[in-house]
Amino acid sequence: MAYSFFSEGSNINRRKFPSKYSILPILENATANWFPNLSDESGDFKRLKRTTSVGEFIESNASNGSITRANSTSSLSKLQFRDHIWMYSQRYLAAEAVEEAAAAIIGSEDGEKEEQVNEDGTKLVQQLISCAEAVACRDKSHASFLLSELRANALVFGSSFQRVASCFVQGLADRLALVQPLGTVGYVTSKMNIVENGLERKDEAIRLVYEICPHIQFGHFVANSSILEAFEGESSVHVVDLGMTLGLPHGYQWQGLIQSLVKRTRPLPRLRITGVGPCVEKLLSIGNELETYAQSRGLSLEFSVVESNLDNLKPEQIKILPGEVLVVNSILQLHCVVKESRGALNSVLQIIHDLSPKVLVLVEQDSSHNGPFFLGRFMEALHYYSAIFDSLDAMLPKYDTKRAKMEQLYFAEEIKNIISCEGPARVERHERVDQWRRRMSRAGFQTAHLKMLTEAKRWLNNINAIEGYTIVEEKGCLVLGWKSKPIVAASCWKC
Incomplete structure (x- = not known):
């Protein structure tokens, strides 16, 4: 059953709240004496019938x-x-x-x-x-x-x-x-x-989430479909993967992309993948496996690593070769650099914008947790x-x-x-797709409308997702939801 904290048209009987405290808005520094809105964005949810939280x-x-x-x-x-x-x-x-x-x-x-x-x-x-x-x-x-x-x-x-x-x-x-x-x-700063x-137990958990839930697979499907479209007819292509697909083993997303390139593209392009992240050994292990996988299918793949988290990423760390088409891929990553000052996210978006990618794929949790x-x-x-x-x-x-x-x-x-x-x-700073739309627009990006709703629904059926999962389109973005609640939103952006 879907969770709806408030049903539409509900009759409220004005009972006394059974708590020691009234509902108080408490700022993080506990010094506020006024009430702005609890979220920056509108609560309207047109793609799915958003139940009021x-x-x-x-x-x-x-x-x-x-x-x-x-x-x-x-x-x-x-x-x-x-x-x-x-x-x-x-x-x-x-x-x-x-x-x-x-x-x-x-x-x-x-x-x-x-x-x-x-x-x-x-x-x-x-x-x-x-x-x-x-x-x-x-x-x-x-x-x-x-x-x-x-x-x-x-x-x-x-x-x-x-x-x-x-x-x-x-x-x-x-x-x-x-x-x-x-x-x-x-509050004092957590030392944990x-x-x-x-980390090891979380790696196992994220692998299970990938295999059982459609959340991450949905992001990979939309991203790879958009990347394939951007690479159509190109001879030299380059993917910069921010966060390297959550550190999942075996490079699941890029194995799927390699399969699709081999099936759809003739002649095969020269593919470069740059993984961005702090765990070099892990990324190199994934890269070696991907290079072997690509070679077995007749595709030339060059893998490189940028040892950095997104907060400290420098533009000179990402090497772009003349004549290659660039795509930037971010799967559940950019929300981690959404800080109070906005400086960190603005810096990352500026670096990406200066690289002039043909498309930036952005997949994020669609909820207001910031x-x-x-x-x-x-x-x-x-x-x-x-x-x-x-x-x-x-x-x-x-x-x-x-x-x-x-x-x-x-x-x-x-x-x-x-x-x-x-x-x-606090790094899990999820925001709604409308807020991301405003942030990306301020950074100089324009929406590259996703026109694959039919394909996405077919994909959802093909993976045998249980009844209750839905995919809808809103203003050029695709949103995966559970019944009446949006879960993950995928969007594409161009400079």
């Missing part, structure tokens, strides 16, 4: 309702914030929203069992939101109490929402551990690099990953260890980074 719901009510300044009374007085904090006067609307969220998330059988499951789901959603508020307000005592209750109910092998809740509990616990004492501003923690408010990010992430866990629930049995590895070693790491990290440590 909790974050979007709060945002819309904030813009329509009155906002009152919070008084330092009751439980909030002990927080001693340096600045006044604004509250939404319509916070009572959240209560019914939470109840509807649980009903949509849990679903169940008829009769008493359905009522009990919905009641449990409602309680779990309420506890999660209350705990997030307590963590945002730095109330360690109340947050710790709620975390202990959540750990008993958020089961790794439970229902799909219990499983996703377990990941959010981990993230909230990590964030709480980094909270400074009351009266100070901000979440992305690199348990807003300035912790609670806004929390709600958006809860909505997004609930849909992903629901899709996994439909694909694999309850106690399947492969599913547990994907959820706990791959998606949970993304969730924990979004929830528990701030500043440079």
